[in-house]
Amino acid sequence: MKFAIESRGDRLSDTLKHKMKAYLTDFELTYDDETPDIVVSIGGDGTLLHAFHRYQHRLSETAFVGMHTGHLGFYADWVPEEVEKLVIHIAKTPIQHIEYPLIEVIVRYSDEKKEERFLAMNECTVKAVEGSLVLDVNIKGERFETFRGDGLCLSTPSGSTAYNKALGGAILHPSLEAFQIAEMASINNRVFRTIGSPLILPKHHTCLLRPLKEMEFQITIDHLSGFHDNVSSIQCRVAEEKVRFARFRPFPFWKRVRDAFVAED
Numbered sequence: 001m002k003f004a005i006e007s008r009g010d011r012l013s014d015t016l017k018h019k020m021k022a023y024l025t026d027f028e029l030t031y032d033d034e035t036p037d038i039v040v041s042i043g044g045d046g047t048l049l050h051a052f053h054r055y056q057h058r059l060s061e062t063a064f065v066g067m068h069t070g071h072l073g074f075y076a077d078w079v080p081e082e083v084e085k086l087v088i089h090i091a092k093t094p095i096q097h098i099e100y101p102l103i104e105v106i107v108r109y110s111d112e113k114k115e116e117r118f119l120a121m122n123e124c125t126v127k128a129v130e131g132s133l134v135l136d137v138n139i140k141g142e143r144f145e146t147f148r149g150d151g152l153c154l155s156t157p158s159g160s161t162a163y164n165k166a167l168g169g170a171i172l173h174p175s176l177e178a179f180q181i182a183e184m185a186s187i188n189n190r191v192f193r194t195i196g197s198p199l200i201l202p203k204h205h206t207c208l209l210r211p212l213k214e215m216e217f218q219i220t221i222d223h224l225s226g227f228h229d230n231v232s233s234i235q236c237r238v239a240e241e242k243v244r245f246a247r248f249r250p251f252p253f254w255k256r257v258r259d260a261f262v263a264e265d
């Protein structure tokens with residue numbers, strides 16, 4: 001089996017990377033950071049997001065497993081004291097996979113620029129570079145509302161505990177094939193109205209965002225941010241691809257939620 005290791009880059013994470021690489025090589029696994037069967041992320045959820053985007057072109061062949069070297073992560077369930085145990089699992093235990101849905105984002109342009117396609121593991125956020133974001137929100141081909149405000153956050157179920165939660169969005173179990181739309185500081189008065197609540201769309205529903213005026217957009221896919229002008233539409237839906245995690249023991253989602261937000265120290 002081929003493996004790769006993504007490190008956050010701090011001293012502890014790098015030390016664990018070198019230790020795991022040596023151990024797994026001793027078990028006759030092959031280090032291959034181009035076409036790995038499994039990627040070990042050492043750091044936090046941000047490190048795993050980096051690993052996901054690095055290998056998103058081979059999601060059907062690559063599985064991920066995370067070790068956190070800071071606070072407990074939603075994607076990283078192993079701790080440094082368990083490095084030998086994780087190595088033995090990877091080397092000797094048949095891998096059980098669990099899959100989480102992703103968001104597909106397609107940005108289309110009014111000029112001759114070719115459309116761009118992105119995959120988000122946590123969320124996609126859409127904002128105007130200057131002033132308020134003004135666009136029509138279309139769901140299943142029909143206009144739902146005209147949004148005016150700071151921006152919109154479109155999140156995956158596994159990403160619903162991140163920025164989406166800070167915006168008042170719901171927490172979704174990652175087994176649900178859906179995505180969520182949460183507003184950022186929408187303008188609501190006697191003239192302008194939005195739904196004012198998060199929307200949860202199933203896999204077979206598509207959300208299309210159409211700007212009502214010429215503006216430059218800041219579109220962020222997880223931790224990757226870019227600026228886009230001459231945008232004619234932004235299409236969002238549940239992607240056909242999924243991200244695969246290697247599971248060697250139970251990692252209950254609601255326990256993670258409780259430990260992160262509710263449980264006392």
